[in-house]
Amino acid sequence: MSEFLQFFLTGVTTGAIYGLIALGFNVLYNATDLINFAQGEWVMLGGLGFYTLSVALGWPLVAAFAIAVVLVAVLGLCLERIALRPVKKPEPITLIIITVGASIFLRGVAMRLWGKDPYSVPALTASVKPVRVLGAALMPQSLWILGIVVALMTGLHLFAKRTLSGKAMEACAIHRHAAWILGIPSERMVLLAFGLSAALGAVGGVIIAPITMCSYDMGTMLGLKGFCAAMLGGLGSHWGAALGGVVLGVLESLGVGYFSSGIKDAIAFLVLLIILMVRPSGLLGASAVKRF
Amino acid sequence: MGFEKRLWSTAALAVGVVAVGFWVHNPYTLQLLIVIGIHTLLALGLNMLMGYAGQISLGHAAFFGLGAYGTGILTTHFQWSPLAALPVVLGAACLVGYLIGRPVLRLSGYYLAMGTLGLGIIAHVIFREWDTYTGGASGLVGIPPLALGFITVELGRSGFYTVWATVVLFLVLCARVVDSRVGWALRALGDSEGGAAASGIHTAHFKAVMFSFSALMAALAGYLYAHLLGFISPSSFDFLMSIRMVTMVVIGGMASIWGSLLGASVITLLPEWLHVFCDYEMMVYGLILMVVMIFLPQGLTRGVLDAVQRARSRAHQL
Numbered sequence: 001m002s003e004f005l006q007f008f009l010t011g012v013t014t015g016a017i018y019g020l021i022a023l024g025f026n027v028l029y030n031a032t033d034l035i036n037f038a039q040g041e042w043v044m045l046g047g048l049g050f051y052t053l054s055v056a057l058g059w060p061l062v063a064a065f066a067i068a069v070v071l072v073a074v075l076g077l078c079l080e081r082i083a084l085r086p087v088k089k090p091e092p093i094t095l096i097i098i099t100v101g102a103s104i105f106l107r108g109v110a111m112r113l114w115g116k117d118p119y120s121v122p123a124l125t126a127s128v129k130p131v132r133v134l135g136a137a138l139m140p141q142s143l144w145i146l147g148i149v150v151a152l153m154t155g156l157h158l159f160a161k162r163t164l165s166g167k168a169m170e171a172c173a174i175h176r177h178a179a180w181i182l183g184i185p186s187e188r189m190v191l192l193a194f195g196l197s198a199a200l201g202a203v204g205g206v207i208i209a210p211i212t213m214c215s216y217d218m219g220t221m222l223g224l225k226g227f228c229a230a231m232l233g234g235l236g237s238h239w240g241a242a243l244g245g246v247v248l249g250v251l252e253s254l255g256v257g258y259f260s261s262g263i264k265d266a267i268a269f270l271v272l273l274i275i276l277m278v279r280p281s282g283l284l285g286a287s288a289v290k291r292f
Numbered sequence: 293m294g295f296e297k298r299l300w301s302t303a304a305l306a307v308g309v310v311a312v313g314f315w316v317h318n319p320y321t322l323q324l325l326i327v328i329g330i331h332t333l334l335a336l337g338l339n340m341l342m343g344y345a346g347q348i349s350l351g352h353a354a355f356f357g358l359g360a361y362g363t364g365i366l367t368t369h370f371q372w373s374p375l376a377a378l379p380v381v382l383g384a385a386c387l388v389g390y391l392i393g394r395p396v397l398r399l400s401g402y403y404l405a406m407g408t409l410g411l412g413i414i415a416h417v418i419f420r421e422w423d424t425y426t427g428g429a430s431g432l433v434g435i436p437p438l439a440l441g442f443i444t445v446e447l448g449r450s451g452f453y454t455v456w457a458t459v460v461l462f463l464v465l466c467a468r469v470v471d472s473r474v475g476w477a478l479r480a481l482g483d484s485e486g487g488a489a490a491s492g493i494h495t496a497h498f499k500a501v502m503f504s505f506s507a508l509m510a511a512l513a514g515y516l517y518a519h520l521l522g523f524i525s526p527s528s529f530d531f532l533m534s535i536r537m538v539t540m541v542v543i544g545g546m547a548s549i550w551g552s553l554l555g556a557s558v559i560t561l562l563p564e565w566l567h568v569f570c571d572y573e574m575m576v577y578g579l580i581l582m583v584v585m586i587f588l589p590q591g592l593t594r595g596v597l598d599a600v601q602r603a604r605s606r607a608h609q610l
Contacts (some may be wrong), residue, residue: 035402035405035406037405083582086586086587087586087589088589092400092402093342093346093348093401094589096348096350096401096402097348097538097542097581097585098581098582098585098586100350100405100535100581101577101578101579101580101581101582102578102582103578104532104535104574104575104578104581105574105575105577105578105579105582106578107574107578108573108575108576108577108578109575111571111574112571112572112575220413220531221413224406224409224410224413227406228410231403231406262417262421265413265414265417266414266417268410269410269411269413269414272406272407272410273395273396276395276396276398276403276407277395277398280399280403
């Protein structure tokens with residue numbers, strides 16, 4: 001029982017990260033109908049940036065955390081301005097190739113800057129002993145992860161429903177041109193969505209780094225799993241992203257625990273394929289194309 | 293392109309291939325040309341899928357690896373002759389391509405790209421982890437060379453002729469397909485899937501057939517690669533290889549048969565020309581993909597031709 005609980009808790013922790021990455025996909029998808037294949041790269045840059053600021057430069061953790069996230073968000077804005085805005089005919093295949101190009105480019109830059117070795121990053125609270133829950137150990141970092149993810153989810157929900165900018169963004173998501181006619185600066189909303197989704201990715205990178213170590217090539221897999229989580233929950237649905245992330249994380253953890261660690265990455269893909277075939281709208285997504 | 297013009301360009305290529313094979317003695321150059329030929333096969337197959345049918349695949353290295361590992365495992369572990377392995381490998385690629393293509397290609401755009409990306413990663417995981425057969429991360433060694441009767445095909449002139457004869461054959465075949473009714477159906481599909489379906493094209497079937505055809509070409513390239521090099525390792529069939537293939541298609545120009553040849557040549561020669569390339573490989577590919585898609589979405593071939601045409605009409609006006 002405690003073994004199962006251990007796998008379950010581990011799964012929930014990594015699942016929260018997948019959920020956070022899925023949230024990043026969602027924020028952008030809702031505002032622009034775009035899937036950013038460089039989403040995993042924001043995670044990688046967040047983690048490595050946090051490493052450089054906190055370990056290499058010795059900044060306090062909170063400052064390093066904040067600055068790393070801000071820097072990645074700025075990169076997100078640059079991506080929109082430099083690579084996506086100038087496209088004349090924004091067809092999916094063109095945009096896919098551009099964001100894939102951006103992801104490869106960012107990975108190449110990271111490899112030059114940080115090399116190929118993985119780095120270990122300190123936990124947010126280092127010296128605290130693991131918490132015991134019915135015989136299973138829960139690392140303090142896991143609590144941090146869960147807390148931060150829940151806080152971000154709540155914040156994002158309040159932002160979307162209670163603030164003017166949030167409502168404006170939602171309006172843009174429903175119909176960009178109509179929103180523009182009503183006087184909503186839709187271009188700025190798209191930029192905001194890019195910055196926000198990059199920042200969410202970076203937070204994911206910073207909080208996962210102490211568990212997995214971080215390296216220049218961690219992004220692809222995390223991005224793919226974040227996408228799986230988003231699909232599983234229903235692309236565009238924020239609560240779906242969280243649910244999808246946790247379900248995927250737990251399935252993966254149980255698979256690794258009871259079968260073998262070799263199949264870990266296959267699980268996410270199988271889940272993705274099954275979801276794509278059986279219920280493309282995901283668990284919480286509306287069954288029709290309409291998202292709201 | 294008219295039939296006659298196409299006949300001439302194919303004949304010119306064939307003559308060129310024979311002439312190059314006759315004149316080039318340097319083993320290094322021959323090896324480079326062999327790699328270009330293999331890459332052309334890969335780019336051509338992917339271009340049929342991406343350029344004409346408008347379906348993206350970010351995991352095509354999976355089929356390249358299927359061809360290479362398929363024949364590698366059959367010939368080393370089960371002592372099959374390479375010729376006996378050929379139909380099995382190609383058949384398997386077709387079948388896998390169709391079986392995977394049929395459900396996966398129901399998706400479109402982003403979903404399809406993610407699905408194929410995942411497929412490529414899973415294939416790479418299998419090549420790396422299933423070490424009893426694939427040799428794991430250190431790779432599979434001792435793959436026998438291809439024996440055709442009394443000739444052994446190796447890296448060198450025999451390999452060069454074999455690879456390039458295959459390339460010419462498939463260039464002709466693809467040109468025929470593109471000009472046929474199937475080709476028109478494909479282009480309709482690439483332009484507007486709904487429109488194609490409304491005009492009576494069985495889109496799901498066509499897409500899956502095209503997917504399995506391009507899988508077959510990739511597997512054939514893998515087959516040649518495995519037998520010519522005699523050694524394969526999972527790193528040759530990873531995500532970056534899939535990206536390299538997409539880059540070749542994008543550079544050469546989507547929906548351009550001859551562009552595949554150009555794209556494959558550029559992407560193969562680039563690292564040879566730039567000595568520092570190795571460290572910057574990913575950055576360069578990423579930049580190429582972004583810049584070409586932003587400024588020349590039709591690829592280099594079309595972009596250059598258009599520029600020439602514009603210059604010409606401007607000169608005409610003056």
